[in-house]
Amino acid sequence: MEEEKIANAKIIIIDDDVNMMEMLSVILKKYGHSVYTYTEPVSAIEEMKANKYDILIVNYLMTPVKGDKIVELVREFDKEIYIILMSVHKDLAPSIDVMRKLDIQSYFEKSNRFDQLILMIQSGIKYIEQLNKIKNMDKKLEHYLVDFAQILIKVVGAKDHFTEEHSKRVAMLCSIFAKKLNLSSKDFSDLQIAATFHDIGKIGIPDSILLNQGKLTDEEYNTIKLHPVIAANIFSVSDIYKDIYPIIYSHHERIDGKGYPEGIKGNQIPYLAKILTICDCFDAIISKRPYKEESSIEFALSEIRKNSGTQFDTELANSFIELISNNKEEIENFLNNC
Template identity: 40%
Template sequence: MNLYEDSRRENVHKVVAIVKLISILFCGIIVFSIYGNRYNSIARISSDNYDLVSVTTICVGTLMLIYELWIFSYKRSRFQKRWDISDIIETILFVGVFYAIVFVSGKHLSSFKFLFLFIIITSTIQFGMYHGLLCASVCSVMILTTDLIFGTSNANANSFFETDLVLTGVFVLTAWLLGDYVKIEKNYREKLHALVNIDELTDVYNHRYFQEKLTTSMSEAEEMNHSVSLLFIDIDYFKSYNDLYGHLQGDKVLKNIAQILKNSINDQQTLARYGGEEFAVIAPSIPEEEAIELGEKIRCAIENTCFEGEENLPGKKLTISIGVSCFPDKSKTKLELINSADDALYRAKFFNKNRVEAYVSVLDELKKDIETEHIDLISSFKTLISVINAKDRYTYGHTERVVIYCKLIAEKLGLNEAEKRILKYGAYLHDIGKINIPIDILNKKTKLTFDEWKMIKSHPEQGIEILKHVPSLQDIIPLILHHHEKYDGTGYPSGLQGEEIPYLVRILSVADSFDAMTSNRPYQTRKDYQQAMEELQRCKAIQFDPNIVDMFVEAVGEKEGFIS
């Protein structure tokens, strides 16, 4: 819609500029006519070339004026959205030029008073009825005043005044009718804009507009060298609320929360309904720290508001969780910004809700634990994982979620800090070998051929090839190599069985499989969390370590409802 508005505005300014150019050409023709006639009468009396030079100078000067006014009018106002002091000055200049033409061509006797219509029309088209009527009124007063001053000695003064009174009526009528049309057209565009860009239920911007605005904001941020923060906001336990009170009551809550969010942001920030019970705020020109403060302000505003029936929700309050990310500090592209904010929101939902979480990359943490000479490799790993996520659209964010699950179960199992660190980094890098697998194989919906399956099964070894040159990461190599081993020995690549599989690998396998089951995959429909838990229990001692499955189910059970 913004592109349409820009195109429309540019076309309007083209039309206005052309009309102004035509009016200036008329002025030039009139000037040539007046001074040409004078030159001819003088030339019959004298052969002096003085008037020839004068007329030539006037002609050249007029042509230059036409050119300069054309450039000034068109180039300056090409993408202007509203009138300002420069437009007032420009209008005054045009009115002044037109009155000068009327004055030198006979004052009240002039037949060129129609010139004022050009500036009345252009002013009305460009800036609306008020501006047009004001311009028409000024022009009318100038013409009628000229008649009263210079036409009083003429016997036909009344006829001149009556004729010009009709002309001024045409001025005002033109401005009024044209202005009314412009107003109707503007109202129609605003309604169309609302239909296209506004969410009907909450009266905030919709997902389509959010995508467009975020693109624009990031482009402007790159040009101006400033940041763009993105906040994702999700209502906690909203599914439970809908189940308790029905969707009509849920819609009322959405409307109320949308209004609170509107009141919590300023005019430079954009609020949109991202989908379902999720909202997004685009906050240009503020760093992550200020975005977190804004998130806390919003969170507190919701927490301190009473909602009907909230006493029956966990915690006895209806609350929100917020994820924050920032461009370009935490992400370099639009997709990275959206997914990093979404990941931060996921963490906020998973860890207790009713909180604001900023995005933290596991690889940024990894930089603290790696030798200085290998720091550059971390950026390369991040790029590789971004490429993998972009290729495998069914599992975008998979690695980040697996890290969260590993962190959860590590706490439950009481792992020491060194084990937690190895598990966390292994979880993040476990699929890095997929970089060499073609996108059509990763996303294939039908059964894989033997060669395609062989290529898929090679990704653990491919991952080792990438990481083996980094001494600081040697501890995570077993997790990369063996995360597809099965407890009964039927996995790959080594066919390890039971406790032959390293303990941390067995933990990663459960977390990895759980997220795979609860994500949309090309070969299966996403399971809900209860179904995934049941599948883990069914595969105990077949694919997974039974004790780890029990601990994982218990740990996630303690977080029951975190996706609500």
């Protein structure tokens, strides 16, 4: 077979047959690939955890750990690596079901037909390139979504400047609180989006009520209380934001069940909504509004303490009070510049 240079891949080979492995290594290097060989699976797996590889070539029949077990362990932390399983004879290979379950993309029967293996590696490189393209598209899409979110915030701001500013501050407070709570990156990002848009439902409230600077009648107040429902309706049309709208929908619920719109209590309330509620109320208390003066941080914290266990989750309230009390100056600076 004529040697043809193909794109360079980072390949790791695990095989207890040293001669075979060395032969493979020499051939693959000739094709421009970077090749790393291991006879011992445990150290190979440690290496793969520490460094990213494109392709794994693993022998099936090894002792004491068989190739499919190695793949199972690798798949726990790397779903992307392209895997080629080798065996001396196809009768000794695992079943197709096992290969499918473990997401093993190729099977190579050990022989001198290395051209077949080279073709498999080319397929692996194409697979990785496609995967990278999809990832880039996801990044672009995310970027567009953030852009679109900025437009939506401005739409809200055009009608109600207080809500726009308040939402920005609540999102910042949530991000600081989320870091203290060690939220996963998915929860962190869901909370950020929910905080940014938690009051977007106010867009559906008549101006005469929303911008009313005086005291609201009961009927007007009940209309304002519809804003989580309106917001959740807006977000429910989007599949991408399907995890966001329950957080927004529940941001006025209370632990004692006296909140709205559902009056759910305790652990019925989504965890991220409970975090959002605390940051939301804290900002509402310290902010100046047309109908009220701003209050001090100390007063806001005393209100959160007073209402912990009834309005707010006790553990989260304590954690938030500790966070703000220990970083009062930074929080004050950030709120002034927000």
